[in-house]
Amino acid sequence: MTYFPGIQDDEFIRGDIPMTKQEIRILVLAKAKISPHDIIVDIGAGTGSLSIEAALQAPLGRVYAIERHAEGIDLIRANTAKFMAANVEAISGSAPQALQGLPVADVILIGGSGGHLSEILHNSDKLLKVQGRIVITAITIETLYEALFIMQGKPEFDVEAFGAQISRIKHLKTSNMLQALNPIYIITCTKKSL
Amino acid sequence: MTYFPGIQDDEFIRGDIPMTKQEIRILVLAKAKISPHDIIVDIGAGTGSLSIEAALQAPLGRVYAIERHAEGIDLIRANTAKFMAANVEAISGSAPQALQGLPVADVILIGGSGGHLSEILHNSDKLLKVQGRIVITAITIETLYEALFIMQGKPEFDVEAFGAQISRIKHLKTSNMLQALNPIYIITCTKKSL
Amino acid sequence: MTYFPGIQDDEFIRGDIPMTKQEIRILVLAKAKISPHDIIVDIGAGTGSLSIEAALQAPLGRVYAIERHAEGIDLIRANTAKFMAANVEAISGSAPQALQGLPVADVILIGGSGGHLSEILHNSDKLLKVQGRIVITAITIETLYEALFIMQGKPEFDVEAFGAQISRIKHLKTSNMLQALNPIYIITCTKKSL
Amino acid sequence: MTYFPGIQDDEFIRGDIPMTKQEIRILVLAKAKISPHDIIVDIGAGTGSLSIEAALQAPLGRVYAIERHAEGIDLIRANTAKFMAANVEAISGSAPQALQGLPVADVILIGGSGGHLSEILHNSDKLLKVQGRIVITAITIETLYEALFIMQGKPEFDVEAFGAQISRIKHLKTSNMLQALNPIYIITCTKKSL
Numbered sequence: 001m002t003y004f005p006g007i008q009d010d011e012f013i014r015g016d017i018p019m020t021k022q023e024i025r026i027l028v029l030a031k032a033k034i035s036p037h038d039i040i041v042d043i044g045a046g047t048g049s050l051s052i053e054a055a056l057q058a059p060l061g062r063v064y065a066i067e068r069h070a071e072g073i074d075l076i077r078a079n080t081a082k083f084m085a086a087n088v089e090a091i092s093g094s095a096p097q098a099l100q101g102l103p104v105a106d107v108i109l110i111g112g113s114g115g116h117l118s119e120i121l122h123n124s125d126k127l128l129k130v131q132g133r134i135v136i137t138a139i140t141i142e143t144l145y146e147a148l149f150i151m152q153g154k155p156e157f158d159v160e161a162f163g164a165q166i167s168r169i170k171h172l173k174t175s176n177m178l179q180a181l182n183p184i185y186i187i188t189c190t191k192k193s194l
Numbered sequence: 195m196t197y198f199p200g201i202q203d204d205e206f207i208r209g210d211i212p213m214t215k216q217e218i219r220i221l222v223l224a225k226a227k228i229s230p231h232d233i234i235v236d237i238g239a240g241t242g243s244l245s246i247e248a249a250l251q252a253p254l255g256r257v258y259a260i261e262r263h264a265e266g267i268d269l270i271r272a273n274t275a276k277f278m279a280a281n282v283e284a285i286s287g288s289a290p291q292a293l294q295g296l297p298v299a300d301v302i303l304i305g306g307s308g309g310h311l312s313e314i315l316h317n318s319d320k321l322l323k324v325q326g327r328i329v330i331t332a333i334t335i336e337t338l339y340e341a342l343f344i345m346q347g348k349p350e351f352d353v354e355a356f357g358a359q360i361s362r363i364k365h366l367k368t369s370n371m372l373q374a375l376n377p378i379y380i381i382t383c384t385k386k387s388l
Numbered sequence: 389m390t391y392f393p394g395i396q397d398d399e400f401i402r403g404d405i406p407m408t409k410q411e412i413r414i415l416v417l418a419k420a421k422i423s424p425h426d427i428i429v430d431i432g433a434g435t436g437s438l439s440i441e442a443a444l445q446a447p448l449g450r451v452y453a454i455e456r457h458a459e460g461i462d463l464i465r466a467n468t469a470k471f472m473a474a475n476v477e478a479i480s481g482s483a484p485q486a487l488q489g490l491p492v493a494d495v496i497l498i499g500g501s502g503g504h505l506s507e508i509l510h511n512s513d514k515l516l517k518v519q520g521r522i523v524i525t526a527i528t529i530e531t532l533y534e535a536l537f538i539m540q541g542k543p544e545f546d547v548e549a550f551g552a553q554i555s556r557i558k559h560l561k562t563s564n565m566l567q568a569l570n571p572i573y574i575i576t577c578t579k580k581s582l
Numbered sequence: 583m584t585y586f587p588g589i590q591d592d593e594f595i596r597g598d599i600p601m602t603k604q605e606i607r608i609l610v611l612a613k614a615k616i617s618p619h620d621i622i623v624d625i626g627a628g629t630g631s632l633s634i635e636a637a638l639q640a641p642l643g644r645v646y647a648i649e650r651h652a653e654g655i656d657l658i659r660a661n662t663a664k665f666m667a668a669n670v671e672a673i674s675g676s677a678p679q680a681l682q683g684l685p686v687a688d689v690i691l692i693g694g695s696g697g698h699l700s701e702i703l704h705n706s707d708k709l710l711k712v713q714g715r716i717v718i719t720a721i722t723i724e725t726l727y728e729a730l731f732i733m734q735g736k737p738e739f740d741v742e743a744f745g746a747q748i749s750r751i752k753h754l755k756t757s758n759m760l761q762a763l764n765p766i767y768i769i770t771c772t773k774k775s776l
Binding site: 006023026027030031033148152159160161162163164165166167168169171176178185 | 200217220221224225227342346353354355356357358359360361362363365370372379
């Protein structure tokens with residue numbers, strides 16, 4: 001039974017924590033190419049929106065949702081319960097420390113790194129299976145630059161990146177207004193089989 | 195076995211016919227929510243890139259790829275063969291005439307309408323199953339305006355729309371350059387069960 | 389003495405009324421090609437931000453700022469006083485009625501039309517001098533479509549249009565975050581000398 | 583007599599060298615706030631399009647157009663002649679070396695730096711008058727990152743930045759098609775009076 005990443009943003013229980021928007025979740029999950037048995041690590045999981053949609057695509061796999069804010073951990077648990085994504089495990093802490101003891105992943109999603117992006121990426125080779133995918137979403141110039149700089153320097157990875165600027169169309173009484181979401185860059189790194 | 199819409203643009207055999215780019219195919223197919231048995235009609239199929247990825251998501255269903263240019267029909271057949279999407283049927287002609295005799299669809303994709311958008315959309319209710327989805331990609335202001343105007347006027351449809359401006363990042367020797375794809379609007383219309 | 393359209397958004401006194409953002413004011417004023425003696429009509433003047441920068445470019449001319457909301461009229465007057473743009477006249481009412489008795493314009497700026505865009509544009513030829521410019525900013529699909537449809541149908545006008553998606557970069561402690569402004573379309577219509 | 587940056591792109595004599603597009607020239611020149619007597623240095627002048635519009639805004643000042651490609655120097659001279667911008671001086675070479683002997687500038691425009699951006703920016707304080715402006719256009723992630731990193735580290739400068747994604751509307755027979763220009767980031771650095 002195929003799962004389509006199509007949960008509406010307002011279906012998630014949200015606090016003040018920023019959430020990856022639906023159109024971006026769709027693009028990230030397509031780039032993650034998740035298979036039913038995949039082991040997925042979601043670093044900076046926030047509200048858990050990506051973790052949950054990843055988990056629904058990997059019903060026989062497992063998602064480790066790393067989040068350092070207590071409010072985020074609560075939201076991840078609340079959303080996991082709401083969407084019955086029993087295979088999501090919320091882990092309180094920061095990567096890379098919080099990754100200790102986790103199995104080697106098929107997919108690593110990085111939405112926030114708490115200032116440890118460089119450290120995480122430099123360790124990513126060990127954390128990821130051959131043919132595994134790292135998908136990084138960047139909302140700052142620094143994350144984008146650093147992700148490209150580090151990963152393009154690793155010959156064992158194929159790196160692809162693009163920016164997405166989504167504008168939603170809001171239907172008012174007699175007109176349709178354009179409302180921009182913030183631009184986001186998506187960097188996909190695939191570990192080659194050497 | 196899940197199929198991920200992830201064929202690279204340059205894997206398709208292409209002529210001079212414009213092709214829906216990968217990031218847009220991902221968004222369109224997510225909005226189309228294709229199930230394995232779905233009947234899909236792709237109007238203005240062009241090179242067949244969307245038809246083929248839809249077909250791979252509906253291995254037990256069928257895709258009717260309507261295209262009025264002979265060059266397009268040839269490309270659809272060549273790509274269908276290349277990607278072994280045996281459940282794609284190329285149909286030479288223009289909608290709505292070319293839709294005669296086709297089964298009622300779960301999904302109608304509209305990428306080009308040869309000037310008949312209004313006629314197609316006014317007939318769409320008859321062409322589509324309850325809970326079926328019409329996903330229109332608009333690269334002109336007129337298609338966007340007309341699609342919204344017609345479909346928002348039909349109480350039996352839920353209409354949602356957004357614009358996507360994708361910029362690919364091209365890795366040169368020592369830098370990463372931004373290269374814009376043309377902006378595209380995606381309008382999704384879901385037929386309600388009344 | 390040249391005036392540069394460069395007032396910061398937060399220098400204007402603002403209420404709850406939407407304001408044309410600085411980057412867009414720059415583009416609109418460049419397209420308006422204002423000369424020191426020009427007569428300018430700003431329809432849907434809002435807070436008066438465009439009126440005031442236009443007035444500073446036309447110190448020997450005059451700007452008529454049409455606005456139908458009382459709150460807008462107050463803001464226009466407050467901003468006019470703040471920026472000492474004595475040649476801005478706030479006119480309470482809706483175009484085209486409120487245009488009665490005004491001199492023929494060198495420049496008509498249209499930022500809001502209160503549902504009367506078609507009527508205004510159909511009368512624009514009479515309101516505008518030869519070589520005069522109409523610059524329309526559209527934030528809805530309907531305004532964009534209608535402006536193009538009407539003005540491209542008038543052989544006495546040259547019509548040019550583009551969309552601008554601006555993302556401001558917000559400098560946080562250790563990073564620079566992208567923050568999108570809503571996309572806007574700018575349509576420039578120049579009346580030919582026949 | 584005010585000059586409006588409004589030369590059409592196809593009015594410039596162009597070779598294979600990339601050219602800053604009109605909408606971007608408008609934004610850059612607005613941020614440069616050029617006065618009639620200003621001394622302007624345009625680094626990586628390319629076809630000279632920005633140099634020439636800057637020169638027309640500074641009829642009593644001077645523009646030094648630095649360009650390292652011989653083809654560019656020829657284009658700058660051809661365009662300077664075509665637009666009668668006698669106050670543009672084309673200088674063959676690379677910054678910062680090519681800046682030797684030039685007067686201290688009111689405005690430095692940086693469109694290309696041939697790999698010397700860091701060196702140029704680290705010297706910019708000496709090259710620029712108090713209240714002077716540096717306006718950098720970035721088409722790569724590296725230029726954007728580096729410009730922000732270096733200039734935000736200098737307490738004597740105010741730094742402001744935004745991205746502009748322009749889509750031109752091309753009028754075909756019965757429709758208006760969206761055509762994207764490549765996204766560009768504009769970083770403006772103003773030297774404070776301390």
